[in-house]
Amino acid sequence: xxxxxxxxxxxxxxxxxxxxxxxxxxxxxxxxxxxxxxxxxxxxxxxxxxxxxxxxxxxxxxxxxxxxxxxxxxxxxxxxxxxxxxxxxxxxxxxxxxxxxxxxxxxxxxxxxxxxxxxxxxxxxxxxxxxxxxxxxxxxxxxxxxxxxxxxxxxxxxxxxxxxxxxxxxxxxxxxxxxxxxxxxxxxxxxxxxxxxxx
Amino acid sequence: xxxxxxxxxxxxxxxxxxxxxxxxxxxxxxxxxxxxxxxxxxxxxxxxxxxxxxxxxxxxxxxxxxxxxxxxxxxxxxxxxxxxxxxxxxxxxxxxxxxxxxxxxxxxxxxxxxxxxxxxxxxxxxxxxxxxxxxxxxxxxxxxxxxxxxxxxxxxxxxxxxxxxxxxxxxxxxxxxxxxxxxxxxxxxxxxxxxxxxx
Ligand SMILES: [Zn+2]
Ligand SMILES: [Zn+2]
Numbered sequence: 489x490x491x492x493x494x495x496x497x498x499x500x501x502x503x504x505x506x507x508x509x510x511x512x513x514x515x516x517x518x519x520x521x522x523x524x525x526x527x528x529x530x531x532x533x534x535x536x537x538x539x540x541x542x543x544x545x546x547x548x549x550x551x552x553x554x555x556x557x558x559x560x561x562x563x564x565x566x567x568x569x570x571x572x573x574x575x576x577x578x579x580x581x582x583x584x585x586x587x588x589x590x591x592x593x594x595x596x597x598x599x600x601x602x603x604x605x606x607x608x609x610x611x612x613x614x615x616x617x618x619x620x621x622x623x624x625x626x627x628x629x630x631x632x633x634x635x636x637x638x639x640x641x642x643x644x645x646x647x648x649x650x651x652x653x654x655x656x657x658x659x660x661x662x663x664x665x666x667x668x669x670x671x672x673x674x675x676x677x678x679x680x681x682x683x684x685x686x687x
Numbered sequence: 688x689x690x691x692x693x694x695x696x697x698x699x700x701x702x703x704x705x706x707x708x709x710x711x712x713x714x715x716x717x718x719x720x721x722x723x724x725x726x727x728x729x730x731x732x733x734x735x736x737x738x739x740x741x742x743x744x745x746x747x748x749x750x751x752x753x754x755x756x757x758x759x760x761x762x763x764x765x766x767x768x769x770x771x772x773x774x775x776x777x778x779x780x781x782x783x784x785x786x787x788x789x790x791x792x793x794x795x796x797x798x799x800x801x802x803x804x805x806x807x808x809x810x811x812x813x814x815x816x817x818x819x820x821x822x823x824x825x826x827x828x829x830x831x832x833x834x835x836x837x838x839x840x841x842x843x844x845x846x847x848x849x850x851x852x853x854x855x856x857x858x859x860x861x862x863x864x865x866x867x868x869x870x871x872x873x874x875x876x877x878x879x880x881x882x883x884x885x886x
Binding site for chain 2: 490491492493494495497498501502504505506507512514515516517518519520521522524525527528529530531532533534535536537538539540541542551552553554557558576577578581597
């Protein structure tokens with residue numbers, strides 16, 4: 489005996505979500521059936537709309553439903569000559585929440601990964617090259633993740649910047665503010681020492 | 688700066704799922720946008736179908752999309768004179784997986800809880816009374832949860848059984864098979880001692 493076909497389909501459909509196994513999927517299905525059918529219908533509608541209408545900003549490649557995202561559509565931000573390169577839309581949000589950066593972004597939607605067949609064209613680097621050639625950019629801030637792939641991607645883009653005579657910088661890596669030295673991994677500590685500044 | 692309206696709506700919609708906070712909701716939204724739009728559209732369709740069409744079995748009250756669930760529609764099961772009372776459809780599945788029980792079920796879809804205003808009518812006990820009166824039931828097996836509310840509900844139904852001259856039994860509570868005594872709570876141990884049988 490199993491659940492009825494529609495319930496089984498619903499449990500299976502929830503399993504595509506990251507971090508959701510069979511037990512959680514079952515809990516989600518019954519929770520909605522028992523207690524929140526209106527919320528579930530709303531989730532169904534919003535899922536459909538988002539999947540049909542969310543595309544990429546034509547300038548920075550982040551996700552948005554218009555031609556340009558909020559930042560690319562803001563004339564003040566576009567006059568700024570700094571361009572920050574990040575891997576994902578969530579990185580843009582994280583940086584925006586600091587209110588430190590007033591320039592433009594370029595969102596790779598990934599990183600170079602030859603093993604997975606992800607090359608420069610897949611992360612929009614042709615589009616970035618055009619921006620470096622034609623737009624008024626002074627400095628590219630490389631804010632890819634401090635992983636092997638993120639570093640390799642940063643190096644590749646730094647080379648593109650040199651070709652176009654644009655200054656490239658990398659965000660600092662080191663001990664997180666509030667972090668305790670004894671719990672920091674060796675690689676981060678190495679970065680922290682190499683990046684030391686006079687006090 | 689926030690995500691675009693459609694993305695924000697999607698993140699918010701995911702927060703209705705049990706165990707999903709803001710960070711997981713964001714991860715789900717971006718995972719689907721980036722990697723599985725087909726799966727997301729399928730989830731949208733199935734959610735809509737399930738919420739519109741899943742109702743309660745007219746005989747046992749479990750969730751199903753037809754008049755009768757698979758078990759209630761099975762003539763062999765209906766000839767059996769045992770009726771097992773459980774709190775939820777998931778409990779039916781758990782019991783069915785043991786292949787021990789061949790009778791009918793009655794699914795309360797909850798338990799008595801005067802504090803929350805949940806009385807006998809809310810858990811289908813009028814319908815159960817009709818079954819006890821009219822159907823050929825010899826024994827009711829009370830398999831509600833071993834919680835305060837589950838026990839109170841079992842006692843209430845046992846009283847209904849007495850009124851109708853139907854035998855009522857309660858599933859045994861004790862040390863789980865494979866469980867280690869030292870890690871079992873005192874209440875369960877008390878049940879295990881009280882329910883001891885000669886060896
Ligand atoms: Zn943009
Ligand atoms: Zn049924």
